[in-house]
Amino acid sequence: MFPYLKEAGKANFQDRYVTKANELLISWDGKHCSSIGLIGAPLSKSSISHSGAAFAPQAIRQALSFYSTYSIESGIDLADVTVTDYGDIVMHPTDIAASQRRIAETIEQVVALQPKSMWIVLGGDHSITCPVVSGWQKQKGTIGIIQFDAHHDLRNLEDGGPTNGTPFRRLIEAGIVDGSRLVQIGLRDFANSRAYTEYGKQCGVTMYTIEEVYRLGIQTIIEKSMQMLSGVDAVYVSVDMDVLDQAFAPGCPAIGPGGMDSRTLLHAISLLARYDKVQAMDIVEIDPTIDFRQMTSRIAASVILQFLKGKKERV
Template sequence: MTNYLKPAGKAVFKDSYVTKMNELLVDSDGQKRRYGLIGAPLSKPSISHSGAAFAPSAIRQAMGSYSTYSKEISHDFNENHVTDFGDVDMHPTDIVESQERIYHATKSVLEQEEAEQLIVLGGDHSVSFPSIKAHHEKYGTIGVIQFDAHHDLRNLEDGGPTNGTPFRRSIERGVLKGEHIVQIGIRDFTNAKGYDDYVNEQGVTVYTMEDVYENRISDLIEKSLKILENKVDLIYLSVDMDVLDQAYAPGCPAIGPGGMDSYTLMKAVEKAAQHDKVNAIDIVEIDPTIDFRNMTSRVAAHVIFSYWKGKVLG
């Protein structure tokens, strides 16, 4: 007699024709794969209250809501396994130490060369600095296309290395040049004039939400890639989910109106990923504790799929 018992959490419906995206994630086993994934569950440096430390797990779980088949490009990703290196162990109280751990973990994974490209799941936006630093040391000159409502170029004197400072730190530490940063989706009434002045002084390229609405996103991505492609060795995508309008991202700590819709963001990442120098991405600023029906983590999962889809098209 069959008792129908399965291990806890495994008693779920299984369609024999369907593979779910989270089934592609496999533990590190020494085998070389195209993609690797690292969780950077750090949110203590956030200026506002944030539970972004829970996001890596929430995004992985959200991946399980979707199949591996892309109808739009008639491609099944069911054999494209991704090495999941796990989550970086954060220090319970020391923020800088936690950021250093992210740097060392990312650097170690890059040096193993077990994965050709990394996907880093934050965490708040402070995790981008140690990740980009590790990529800089491995690959050389880095260019960044940053999807964000904010410049994240705050000074470090007022609050230290918060989630508002990753690109200021990168410039001041010689990890990035301002002219190698392109920001897309910067929103009105969200940044200070002093930081707009800093943007201009450092040569950062900025496309505001007005630019996004008045132009095709594919055209803005093409312009961004042309700015960077001949100046850098690798282009890194940094996706702050608060680039989205609050209607699409209720789980962002810094929600606001007038942002991007989710389809536009996904198509932007897909277009950027087609370029052969785009070889890394991070996704940050989701707080699952304030999300609604995991909406924001589901968009983040689709951003990952869009990245993979772009690489197939590229």
């Protein structure tokens, strides 16, 4: 009736020859599921520093609208890919442990519904990785984890409980993942303690500092990591966005200099996604309330697209 009115939030300009990446997301109707599922875990009350990461899942979804579905580098168009968006897990308003149990139970349920699907989980702070992996692993058997992070996240639980600094210690101590099947990539100088580095080494964790990333090359590290994890049934990738230098990710609560550049991270995700054993990924530690021009959320959206592209380029 009114030709110049549009639905709020919709783009003003539409090009018939361009498919926007956010159009790949189809809300779950309770019946139909695609081979790729996306789910939000908006928990940030467990962060040891101020964090609005609970707002990140929606910010990342919205940031997909800044991209097309066409990869000029590979000639691949993702326009025919459907990602089932299951929405966000409802967090308990005050109880962190209850929220983490809700995450584990929900992930276990959706993965049981679609055990062969690839999964993308949007945090939230890094504490969500422990319950997500706990629920996901029950359908997968022996797993390996590749963690992009400036920090070990192997802190003790006595000083603060299950925070965003403890997920991988919890997974190791619960026997969900063996330390020898955890690879940490991008550890930053002066961002960790000797005690947790030694703990990781004692558990058999493989560690690559950011200096080693640039000296050895990310492709070499990815190939060596996947070869080392060749005996597992499935691999989970955890992307803590603070692995990036603060110049690329101003929306991370724990920014710092000397980190990874965005191109290296995106290339790593594309390489990993080509492996059939890589079957799930999370993206964590973005606080949209402190981001600048959605820079960090835009990189997260690009991480999703590189993951989807890599799945079309499987080795």
